[in-house]
Each structure stands twice: as C-alpha cells, then as structure tokens.
Amino acid sequence: MAGVVPNKSIKTDGSKEPLPPPSPTYILRGAESPVTALEYTEPALGTLLSGCQNGTIHLWDLNSRRNEETFDAHNGKPVLYLKSEDASRLLMSHGRDGYFKFWKNVGPEFELDGKIEAEGDGFCPPVPLKQKKLTRLIALPGSDSVVNIFELNSRSLVRTLSSGASSGELGLCMCMCAIPNLAGNDESLLVGYESGKMILWDIGTGKIQHQAPVHADAVMCMAYSSPEFNKGLSGSVDEMLVAWSITEDGEIQTVNKLESTNAGFNDVKIRPDDRIAVTAGWDNNIRVFNMKSLRPLAILAYHRDSVHCVEFSENYMLAAGSKDHLISVWDIYRQV
C-alpha cells in the first residue's frame, strides 16, 4: 500500500494549471540599431550598459528607464563585449573593429583610456581570466582560430593559444568561457570553434588539455556554471542545446542534449546561483531552462526579431537585447 501515497501526490501536481506566460517588467527603447551587448553595473547605481550594432554604447538609468548617455565607441562596428568595473568608473569594451578599449568615466561622459589591438575581427567576445600570479588576464580572439591572452595592467601579450593545425580545420574562434578550477588553481579556457569543436586550453602551459567535437556546426555560445555544480551549456545553429561537464581529468563530457522547437542560439547564460539558464534564440524568444533537470521552464516571448544577448544582474533581473532595437527586462524566478 506504500505505493499509493506518491501516486496521489503526482496526481495533484499534474492537475495544477501552468502559470500564464510571463511578460517583461519594462522595455528600454531608444537604441538606433540592434542591441548586441549588455552589462549591468553594480545594483546600487541602477544603470545598465548596452552596446549596439552601429558601435554606440548606451547608458540606461533603470529608475527613470531612460537613456542617460550615448557615445560611439567602435567606429560604427558592432560592440561585442562590455564590462564595467570599480563602481562604473572604469569600462572595458570590445568591438568588431578589432580593438579592446578601456574607458574612464569623467563626469557624465566616458573618455578613452587606451586600447589593445586584437588582430581579429570575428564575432567572438573576449573573456576575463583569473590567475594566481597574474591576477588580471583577458583572452582576446586573434585572427582565424588563434586566441591571444593579454595582461590587463601592462596591456601586453603573455600567451598565444594556437592549435598548430591549419586554420581551415577549426574555423574561426566563435565563443569562449573560463572554466574555474575547484582546487582554486589557474582557470582554464574553453573555446568553441566554427567547426563545432570545443577545445579546453591550459593557460599556464598554453597547451591543449582536451578537445571534443560537441556540435555539428559552429558553436555560437556557451556558458559554464560554478565548478561545484559543474555543468555547461552550449548552443549552435541547430535546434540542439548541449549540456556538458568537465571531468576530474579535465575532459569535456557531453551529459545531455535538449531539443528546442526552433533552431539557432545567439547567447546562453547560467544564473550565478546555478538554478536556471536562459538562451537568446533566433526565433525571437528567450527560453528559460531548469539547470537541475534540464527541462524547459518558460518561453519569454516579446521581441519581434532575433534576440542577441541576455544578461543577469546581481539581483537576478534579466535583461535581453534584440535585433529589433529593444531591451526587455524580466523579473523571473527571483523569489525562489
């Protein structure tokens, strides 16, 4: 008779009506071109930074929900990456003009404070890396499949990651993410290439730790959770999202595959608490997945064109930038 009780509980669960589909909390309008990069500043400041396809960077006040500041940062080329530091006094950006730029906040305006030439003009945003000795590194995509590691303070090249194979084999470097080490050692760098292959690089030695053909086509985006949770997601141009993990021997191991209704992913982010992951899709939708069960939780449908980027704030507000020039802000699964 013990079997009866769980049966009942499942039944009551199943009969529960699903919640109606969520709507965005508010929309930020005013960008003149597709939004390609987003960055929350510290919550106390209540500002959001966004980069556009035409190279401009916008500063949004989240209280008044208005555009505060706009400036051209990358000579009309799309902005791929934004990072604010030091209570928004310092801003770093990367664009398809091939420059990684440093900005200083002087009064209401930003002033250029040096730049690094990255050689490449691909689609790959850079990734900051934490190391034990050299505390601030940045991985910048170079030409073809090469990745260059720069030291941020001295702004000098410290390592080049090149597989040595002909560039046609791997294709362009499409996306990167840092893989922290449980033991607190140096972070590794995981790079996804145009061929669908993913390579885990050891930064200290500059050698390949492991490589795996995870996707059939270009790896468009990837994200990795905390090393304790040890789960990563990557998306490609097809319907499949691949969940993988890094084994103790430093190997990439495919765990699961999720099929979405529509093909193509531009961005994927895992919330810092490892509860949920969100994807930005070519089908205009933002999809929310449960990280534990890897099941779909919600579809955030608002945008009328492809969604380019998604970003979580420190208090878990979700912002999404789309090709339709709008930024939508969502309040989803924050209470739990």
Add this chain to the structure above:
Amino acid sequence: METRVRAAAREIINGLRNAEDTQNIIKWLEAAKFLTRKHGQKDENLPSVLGQYSDVPSLQLQTTFQQQHFGKLCTTILDLLSVEWIQKLPGNLFSAHVGVLFLEGSGADALLALDHAVQSHRQGFKLHKTTALLELFITKGRLQQVLWDQCQMSRSDGGQCCQALMAGHTGLWEELVLTLSSLPTRMANCLGRENSDVFLPQNYVPRLARSILECLRRAHDLLTDSKDCSLEFVSRLVGKLCFTGYSDLLLDVLVPVLCTSVTKDYVWCRVCERVVTGVPSLSMESVIVPLLSRIPWYKWVDKFLGDCVIHNQKVRFLLCTKLLFHRYFSQVALLQNLIGYLASSHTRRHLYTEAFCKLLQVWGDASSLRHVSAEQHLFLCQALIISISHIGEQEKQHWKDELIKLLLPGVQSHLGSTDVAVRSRGMLVAQLLTKTVDPTGHKIEFEIPRTPEIEDLEKLMVLPSDPGLETVHQAVADLKVTDEQESLEKEMPQEPGNDAEELDSDDDLAPFDMSFDKKVSKVKAPKYIRDCMEGLLNSQEVDRFEASLGAAEALIRSKPDGITEISAELSKILLHTTETCGVPDFLSQRYRSMVALAVHCPKEVAQYLTLQFYERNYNIRQRLDILEVLSAAAQELSQPEKPEAKTSDHSAKAPSKIQSHSTHPETWRQVVQRRIDSKTRRFGKGRTQPEPVGTANRFGDVAGEFFYPLMRFYDKGERFFDLLGDDAMVLHRLIYTLAIILHNAVNTTAARQMGKVLLEFTWSLRMHRDVKVRQAVVVATSIILLVLPAHFLLTDLQVDVMETKAWLEGVVEKEVNEECKKLAAQGLALLETLIAKEMQNAVTEN
C-alpha cells in the same frame, strides 16, 4: 461346455435375486467374485455354491463367464440396488463385494451396465448409488483398462472366427464409443445441478485423454517388441470426441506429449499416423483441423499424418480443397502447418504447386473477389504468402511464367477494388510474388499503407523455425502458471512513477505555460484574403504558400468583406492546389479551408463544386474532395451558430476577476452580504442558464444547391469519368454524400422532395455489383427512413416503401457481406418500428 457356464451364471444371478439375508447375498457375491478373477490365481478353491460345476476347469469357467455373462451380472446387481437391499450389506461390505466386482471385472461391460443403469433409473436412491459407482470407476483409472482391452481384442482372438468376432466388436465398439464420448452430456442431463466434478467435460475429457495416451504408450511398447495390436478403437474414439466438440480439451493434452514422443521415435510416428488416419471419414475434418492448428511446427505435421494425403482421397480433398478454398480460419498456424506439410516432402510437392496455382487463380478471379467475404479474402492472401515463402529455386524457374500470368489479372482486379484493405493486400501479394519468383526481372513496387494487418502478412514470408521441444513443454507449463501470475500481478500495487518525475515534483520552479511555442516561419501570414489567394497561387514560394494555407481558414472564418464575390475563385484555387512541397497538414488545412468557404458562401461554392464534380480533367482524389467538402459543409451549416457563447462566458467571469484583482479592503456591507448569502438556502432560483435563442437553419435555403446538381450526370458515362462503370469508388462516396446532405436537411421543407428523389436514385443501384455501393445504398435508405416524416412515407411513398421493405429483407437473407447484412437489418428494424408506430397513431386518432 458353454451351456454349463451359462447355467452357473444363471444360478448366481437367480441366487442374488432371491437371497433374503446378508449371509446369502455375500455367498453369491463371493461366487461372482471368484468367476471374475483374473486367471492364474489358482490357489483359491471353487466356492461351495458352485460345487456342481467342479468338472469344468476353473480357468475356462472364468474366461467364458467374463466374456459372456459379466455384463448381465452387473445389470442384475444394479437392478437390485435399493435401500432395503443395501441395508443388508452394512459398512464396508458393499464396497468390499459390489465395488470390487465392478472394478475388477471386464471394464467395458461394467461401464455399459453402469451407463444403462444411470439412464434408466433417472432419480432416487438407485441413481445415487449408480453414480457413485461410476465415479469410482472413472477415478480409479478403469477407463484406461476399457481402452486397452479393445486394443488387445483382435490380437487375443487370434485367427479363429475373426470375421464374426470383428462384426460383434464393431457393435460393441460403437456402443462404447458413444458411451465414452457422450458421458459428460448424459451425466449432466441426469444429475442436473448435482452433477459431480468428475463428469464435467473439463475434467473428464483430459482424464480420458491421459488414458488414451497411456493406452498408446502400451501399444508402442508392444509394437517395439514386434507384437501386434489394434488402434482402430482409439481412432474411432478420438474421431467421435472431436466430432462432438471436445477437440480442444482432448488435443490440448494429447498434442504436446505426442510431439515430444514423435520427434524421438519412429514407432511413435507410426502409432500417431495410424490413430489419425484411422479416424472414420465422417469425423476426419473435426480431427485434422484442430490438430493442424495445434502442432507447433510444420515439419512435425507429417509425423502425425504420414503421407496419407497421397493415398487417402478424402484427406486429399480435405487438405487441398476444402480447408483452403471452402473454409477459413483465423489461426495462421493452421495455414502454416497445412502448406508447410504439403511443401516439405518431395512426394507431396506436386500437391503444393497445384494448390499454389489454384490459390492464385481463385485469388485473382474478379468475380470471386466480389463475392468472397473479407475474412476469407484475408485467409486466401495468407495462404498465398505462405505458399510464396515455400517456393524453391527450381520451381521458380519452372513456374515463373505461369505464376506471373495468373498474378496480373488478379492485381488489376484488386487495384480496382473499393475496399482499402483489399487493395493493399493485393499490392502486397503482387509485390512479394514478383520479388520472390523473379528477383532480377521487372519489379512491382507499391506504396502500401503500413497497417498492423499488412505487417502481420509480411511476417508470414519468413518460414517458422524449429521451436524446439522445450517450448512445447514450456507452453504446457505456462498455461498452468499464467492464470496464477495474472491474478498476482493484479493485486500488486503499481510501482510509483519514475525517479525523474519525482525529482521534478520537489523542485520549486513551476513551469510557465509554453503551449504557444511553435515553429517559426520566415514569411508572415497574410492578413487579407486576396493576399492569401495570391500566396496560394505561388506554389513555388514554399514558405509563402505554407503561411497562406495555414492562415486561409481563419481568414475565411473572419468573414472579410467581398468574400462572396471571390468565393468561387478561391474554391477553384484550393481545389487545384496539389501537395508539391511536403507542407505538413496540407490535406487537412486545405480541407478545412474549403469547408469554411463552403459554409460562408454556401450558394456560390456549392454551385461551383457540384458543377466541377462532373467536369473533365479532375482526378479521383479531387472528386472525392468535392464530396467530402460538401458533406462537411452541410453538417456545419445545419448546426446553429454559437456566437453567444463568448459573451456569456465573459459576463460570468468578469465579477470574479474584479474581486481577485481589487486591492481595496472590502466594505463591511459586502462582508455581511456574503455571510448572509452563504447561510441562506434559496429555492427556485429560476433558470441557471439563459434560455436558448432560436436561430434560423442556415442549411434549409441552400440544401437543394448541394443536393440536386450532384445527381445530374451520374449515368452519362463519359470516357474520363464513368460512375456506373469503373468509378464505383466515387459512386459509393457520392451516395454517402447525398445521404449525409439529406440527413442534415432534416426538418427542412426541402427534405421531402430530396428524400423522394434519393430513393428513386438509389433504386437502380440496389443490385450493383460492388459491395461498397450496395452498402452505401443500404445506408442511404436508412437515412431516408429517418429523415422523412412517417406519414409521408406511408401515404405518398407507400408503394416505394413496401418495395424497399421487401428488398431489405432480401439483403438480410442473401447478402454475402456481413457489414451490409447488419446495416440492412438495422434499416429493416427502423422501418418496422416506423410502420408500427404509424399504425398505432392511426388507431388512436380514429
């Protein structure tokens, strides 16, 4: 000397009859017991009462007595069984003397005597005692002795006066066989509810079967010692048992055991063959059919049947003609065994090829296809496919042309059939035959719809492999175990759902509604009906075409301005679109759009479609589409519109919405009012639902437009479209459609005229050669009877209706198709109740 024995027997019988006290009875019983002893126990002396017969050798005395007088003795004793008589034999004296007599004497005589006694006594104490004796007789395993005695008989008699004895035996055997086979029935008749379990067929027949097995085992032992014995009695008994309907119970016990023995030993094969072939010809079929369906593998069949199909004309007729062409069975095993048996030996091989050709000939015959029932057709196809699987290389070369020649007309007649199942079976047989017979030549390839039936048929191409003896034993054991297991499984509670679900249920992240998650298309759905038409015309632009088709129904249903003007044009476009680019749901979307259009502009669309129905340059599919659309539109039009549903829903939901969303604290009035409401019972609140609003029947005005033009040219018989000729498939859909339209026009003023016309129309088609058309006519007639008012049918159409009644009765009697028969019976019942009611009404009015 025989007279002396007779005298002794008479003396014992008289002595028993006249004995007054226990002493005397026992004395005579002892004497009887002595005479029924087995020979050889010489240590006993002749009882005193028989002292005067001491000159006869006791061995001869016993033998002759047992052969000729034991039966009489048994009858006498059974006659004597009365309460008073029994009282003279207290305690175990009865079983010690009387019981032993029945158990030790000749089994056959005892059994016959008991049986006669049961039949003649009918009730009372005697019946009770006799039944008890019979029960004892059976449970003590005496049946086996009865059987074995008959097997030995012919042997023990040796050569002398064999003929005369055999004749006597035949009489005895007939009686015995009858008694043994009808025992359960007779006992049930006599005893009614007090019948003993022993006599129930499910206990008695297996017991008898085990006795038969034991008897066969003994015969086998004798034969291996090169001694003679007769199995004719067993054959007769098996035949009779099967003939009276105990074949399942009997063979379920016999076959598994015999299978094991037969594969081990050749002598067993001879024994089985003798038993099966010795069955009287009258009951041959009732033995062979259940036997064939039970043998687990076709290569074991000839161990039971031997080559009897060659020598025995009756068996040959049964196997090669009757079972294949005159009867049909649902068990495939029977067919596999039958054809496998014919094909598995070179001596019988010519019968197999003969049967194969004949099967193909019958299968391909167009007129037999029309008259054969669906089940038998399936049976024929199964037989053909199994035959194909048995064909050998040499025969392929030799018979190739002959087979193909026979096949081709068959394929043609199958493809022309109106029944989907018949068509696909025909395609499958043709495909398999050409592939097997002529793998290098022209192949016939069809797109056969994958149904379970077709898949089962395909599996028959693989010859069954040796199941092994273990499976036979397993099957026997399983039969017993499964019942217990099933009951156990039912009681066991279901295991709780899998772990993943449970994990999810304790997760606190509740999913949102994701039902709107659809595949996106690159092209926007058209917003205007004219855009949609343009999109449908451009079937080269796949995305646009798909979006237009998807949006068409909703657009039409939104009743845009000017849809009436373009409705014919749009129908034309929709009717002519063909599935070129693999759009999912193409057919259903197109169909729904056409129906929507026909509903919103019934007059224009119906005019256009009915006109096109008889036009040239349409394929059958399009003509069928026209019919389907018209019938669906008629159905929808006859239903009342429901625009009110929305508003009422809205009003009902509105207040609750306000309450739940209002953030203001409730006023005290509201709180008080609610408390009062919750504690007040109200009676007669009035209608809980608003009264239904009557709306005009939209179909009434246009029913004629749907109906009459469809019948316009049905008998024209053009070269491209011949309804009364080859296009019977369209014709039967046409009749159905007309019936549906009439049904939907019920209660309209046009219905009477329409029904009358339809009755005339179908009159000429009642004897159509195609089953489906006849069936459609029966359905249409039933609908006419349903739709038209009874008084109209019985006054204005009285002659027609009476004629219809006679025809329906004829169909119920003579039709070959079961479905058709059933429908006709329903129609007839309808008509009869109609007449009865009308009569009653007429009576009450007067």
